[in-house]
Amino acid sequence: MVYTVGEMAKLMNVAPSTLRYYDKEGLLPFVERSRSGIRLFRESDYEWLQIIECLKKSGLSIKDIKRFIYMVMEGDNSLKERLELFAKQREVILSKMHDLQETLDTVNFKCWYYETAVDAGTEEIFKDMTYKDIPEEFRSTGKKLLHLEDNEV
Amino acid sequence: MVYTVGEMAKLMNVAPSTLRYYDKEGLLPFVERSRSGIRLFRESDYEWLQIIECLKKSGLSIKDIKRFIYMVMEGDNSLKERLELFAKQREVILSKMHDLQETLDTVNFKCWYYETAVDAGTEEIFKDMTYKDIPEEFRSTGKKLLHLEDNEV
DNA sequence: ACTTGACTTAAAGTTAGGTTTAACTTGTAA
């Protein structure tokens, strides 16, 4: 079973122009052509595209993905290099998750803040709020965001 | 205490041009100017900038941040709208974390995969590997990525 | 044979979020 660029695009849920762009950037050296120049995507190419998608999601640039693809095509010589690439990428992802967690903490605090303000009808309510008025889960984040005096900690 | 654009940029750890860009985009309507046109950042402006940083990290575009700033300046009328903004943004962040976790699972599997291949000196080792040869933590991810026959599950 | 929709390429356009440049003004220190 072979697919044209449009069919494969549908399978991958991307625009055909995206696959042509990847090809132009050298990400699809494995895709063959018909005698008249039409791209013929095979099942094995579909698996390549899945790998490309994963690498993209993990934050690799088009250039880095290209490098990886050529590593794979080089065979066992590049095994160590490929391991290093993924090990490094794991750190990148962990760092992103850490940042995202911090942002989530802040956003959760803001949700509590605005729920409280909406209930009160005004932001004035925070004017003479003290540490103990903040629900425990938001205290450490809230301390940074509200500029509480240290009275009544 | 007032700061110039360069001083505030240092405090915020961004380029001065970034603050000028934010100003041009209408994110800093609260920053005053000296008679000769030089920006005067106050302590309270520093707090605004921290909020902008948080909103940026949580994935809001410059335009959305601008909208939020004008909401705050409108006062208590916009409380409900601000709550909705943060509630929606919380969902966005949770979804991002979920995606990132899936990618991390894949990358972790790939690390195991290449560690194993490097040890063996070749990828051939996966040719006749079965389900039970994969460490438990990687099985569900590995099943998707290696195309295992269902022999010996 | 003809229509039609999908394929091809090169090249230009888009978007976001800045950064750089050029030309000019300001403010402080010697």
Added chain:
DNA sequence: TTACAAGTTAAACCTAACTTTAAGTCAAGT
């Protein structure tokens, strides 16, 4: 008062990852 570092603006430039356009080719159905 003369430097000189740092401020100002408008406008051009940058990068990534695509998307769109223009002009042309191919393949399948009637």
